Amino acid sequence: MKLAVYSAQPYDRRFLEEARSAMSGVETVYFSDRLELDTVPLAQGCGAVCVFVNDKLDAPVLEALHALGVRAVLLRCAGFNNLDIAAGMRLGMFMARVPAYAPEAVAEHALALVMTLNRRTHRAYARVREGNFALDGLLGMTLHGKTVGIVGAGQIGAAAARIFHGMGCKVLVSDPAPASQLDGLVERVSLDELLTRSDIVSLHCPLMDATRHMINAASLATMKRGAMLVNTSRGGLIDTAAVIDALKCGQLGALAIDVYEQESNLFFHDHSSDIIADDVFQRLMTFPNVLVTGHQGFFTIEAMREIATVTFANLACYLQGARCPNALGASA
Structure with a gap:
């Protein structure tokens, strides 16, 4: 499984790689670009995307991702106002978030x-x-x-x-x-x-x-x-x-x-x-x-570690076909 991480900063890579090391069979590729329609092609060859608060996940973006073969959307945040859940459900996509991190x-x-x-x-x-x-x-x-x-x-x-x-x-x-x-x-x-x-x-x-x-x-x-x-x-x-x-x-x-x-x-x-x-x-x-301040309220070592750990736990649920407690929409 190849995972495309959008809106990736150096600190995201640090903690996500730390969590990924405990999982086998997952390759991560990082992009500093925000996810929007123009940047969807970056996820070519990936089965899942990992996104943050300002990434765009409306119906056209989800449809374009689905056409590339993306079947899972992992939000490394609690809020999901940027995600069109109904569109994701219609496409049969797995969607999950990190509901509580420190x-x-x-x-x-x-x-x-x-x-x-x-x-x-x-x-x-x-x-x-x-x-x-x-x-x-x-x-x-x-x-x-x-x-x-x-x-x-x-x-x-x-x-x-x-x-x-x-x-x-x-x-x-x-x-x-x-x-x-x-x-x-x-x-x-x-x-x-x-x-x-x-x-x-x-x-x-x-x-x-x-x-x-x-x-x-x-x-x-x-x-x-x-x-x-x-x-x-x-x-x-x-x-x-x-x-x-x-x-x-x-x-x-x-x-x-x-x-x-x-x-x-x-x-x-x-x-x-x-x-x-x-x-x-x-x-x-x-x-x-x-x-x-520039959206740094979440930015502590403990919170970043929890975000990364739960994000990969959500991905593991998807890969194993197991029930995910953090799933959204039809995945819940």
Whole structure:
């Protein structure tokens, strides 16, 4: 079996090869290119592809892959909003994901974003490097006693809730089916109530039709004035233009994002010598109360190792015709 790995970075190769060494009969080929219709031919001769969050897996791409002989799609991520499951089912393709890989990694990154933006440690670092020890402009708030709203209480959201609870915050959770292990630690409320009461709102829900642009002009208007918004889930949860308007008028006090709705042409690559043509993103970067990281919330040794291990376990299930607990669609 030959496996084509798209959107491959050096760190992907390191951990995937480590996991592959425990499996016989599998050859991997790596491509830095994102999977889209134009790059499908790279998978010629491969029976499976391994993809990441910004690879395109719509019906035309899946059909083109199937025509090449690809029969398995392995997502090395939890989210699958970029995959047309119905098309994959129609083609009889095996599809599987990595539903949970060190959820604490993303939750801890959300906390890091909050702490950095709140206490301006990124600005303080730059100042001190230049010999400037003035404190003006670095005033933050004490998180202990503040209200943190967690939108989506899956494994990552639950981990974030536990972290903020441990810091002495009052934690509100909005989720149709919140984790039972949070009983006694959080208050379950509607999304509207969460937005109204929270000093910090952290998004941890999947991107789907029902959640796309859930943070928009109307929902931003209901938030506590000056609140902080954090997104480490999927960029499409936020209407970026509406967020910019809310930042400009002071309705939104601060924004920390590890994801961006148009990130596919930006993130995971070095554009330091390029002119970034995305005017919305460039406008966002002009705000001193905005902090952006390039989709690194998952990026820990433990998470990368888990992603690689589960990805090859999913492939083993496909090759052996065994039931796969991480399968999607008809493969489940």
